[in-house]
Amino acid sequence: MRVLGIESSCDETGVAVYDTDRGLLADALYSQVEMHANYGGVVPELASRDHIRKAIPLIKEVLAEAQCTAKDIDAIAYTSGPGLAGALLVGACLGRSLAWTWGIPALGVHHMEGHLLAPLLEEPAPEFPFVALLVSGGHTQLVDVQGIGQYEVLGESIDDAAGEAFDKTAKMMGLPYPGGPHIAKLATQGTQGRFKFPRPMTDRPGLDMSFSGLKTFARNTIADHTKDDVIADQDMADIALAFEQAVVDTLVIKCRRALEQTGRKRLVIAGGVSANTYLREKLHELMKKKGGDVYYPRPKFCTDNGAMIAYAGAQRLNAGQKDGEEIRVYPRWPMDTLSSV
Numbered sequence: 001m002r003v004l005g006i007e008s009s010c011d012e013t014g015v016a017v018y019d020t021d022r023g024l025l026a027d028a029l030y031s032q033v034e035m036h037a038n039y040g041g042v043v044p045e046l047a048s049r050d051h052i053r054k055a056i057p058l059i060k061e062v063l064a065e066a067q068c069t070a071k072d073i074d075a076i077a078y079t080s081g082p083g084l085a086g087a088l089l090v091g092a093c094l095g096r097s098l099a100w101t102w103g104i105p106a107l108g109v110h111h112m113e114g115h116l117l118a119p120l121l122e123e124p125a126p127e128f129p130f131v132a133l134l135v136s137g138g139h140t141q142l143v144d145v146q147g148i149g150q151y152e153v154l155g156e157s158i159d160d161a162a163g164e165a166f167d168k169t170a171k172m173m174g175l176p177y178p179g180g181p182h183i184a185k186l187a188t189q190g191t192q193g194r195f196k197f198p199r200p201m202t203d204r205p206g207l208d209m210s211f212s213g214l215k216t217f218a219r220n221t222i223a224d225h226t227k228d229d230v231i232a233d234q235d236m237a238d239i240a241l242a243f244e245q246a247v248v249d250t251l252v253i254k255c256r257r258a259l260e261q262t263g264r265k266r267l268v269i270a271g272g273v274s275a276n277t278y279l280r281e282k283l284h285e286l287m288k289k290k291g292g293d294v295y296y297p298r299p300k301f302c303t304d305n306g307a308m309i310a311y312a313g314a315q316r317l318n319a320g321q322k323d324g325e326e327i328r329v330y331p332r333w334p335m336d337t338l339s340s341v
Contacts, residue, residue: 001074001318002017002075003073004075004310005077005308006077009304011036012304013029013030015058018311018313018314024121024310027307030058031303032046033178037178041167047084048087075107076102076105080110082139083329083331088331096325106323107317107321116270118307119269119270122295124295127266130268131264133251133255133268135163136271155207158210166243169219178272186237189241190240191238194241195238198246207261209250245278259290268296269294319341321341
């Protein structure tokens with residue numbers, strides 16, 4: 001089965017073609033980061049309009065790269081949630097319209113399931129079961145995964161997602177949007193141990209997380225070292241390092257607890273923050289001590305992309321699932337409500 005995947009949940013337009021026999025044939029991505037950077041965050045209406053402008057040219061580009069025509073596509077998968085309602089509707093309407101026109105089935109895909117399954121595009125791919133850490137600008141979750149659609153959410157952030165905390169802290173420091181990569185780069189110049197930030201909710205049992213208080217701690221530290229609206233470059237670097245270490249340590253502690261609770265030996269990490277080098281290093285150390293393995297997607301598939309939607313959709317479409325003719329999107333959509341394959 002050859003599936004065209006369309007991702008439009010937030011500020012990136014992704015398109016890909018996945019073949020269940022041959023693997024990923026082609027993918028393309030357009031990022032709106034430069035446009036939204038002018039506003040310090042994603043503007044939903046602008047995001048929707050840009051998806052409209054970019055989606056069809058990207059589809060044409062991907063079909064050409066995959067050496068396919070419409071007649072070669074067997075089904076269409078598109079992101080139907082969670083995400084920004086207007087942005088989701090662009091991909092959903094386009095996906096359903098093409099499916100009607102081409103006379104093929106279509107299926108709305110859960111955005112976070114796409115992230116969770118993205119490491120299965122790599123070699124070696126993780127085998128089920130495993131624990132997944134989904135960590136991005138909108139979500140931070142630990143999930144016990146027994147198979148596709150067999151998900152138990154073990155813990156999640158009760159306020160800001162980890163990526164959101166990175167972005168907001170970076171904005172306080174005057175760094176560009178999105179903030180995560182800029183904080184990570186600045187942290188490489190930081191002085192080890194100068195600042196000690198808290199590791200929130202690690203002093204109590206459970207797998208839920210909180211990053212709002214850590215963001216407030218960062219704001220107060222920045223204010224304490226700002227004079228006449230100016231903060232020294234070294235102070236900035238030291239704060240960035242302390243903040244990054246606090247977020248990463250918190251995630252690693254929670255991952256360790258999740259692995260011990262479930263008895264799993266495989267850990268999957270996905271989502272935009274999974275590209276963070278320091279986080280990957282610490283999780284490698286964790287799994288080495290535990291005699292297990294950690295898996296993650298290549299960097300370009302850590303952020304939102306069409307390949308993960310094409311792959312996730314292909315697994316469900318190949319099992320006979322498809323949507324009716326109605327167009328539905330779900331800005332909020334708990335992942336543990338999905339059916340199994």
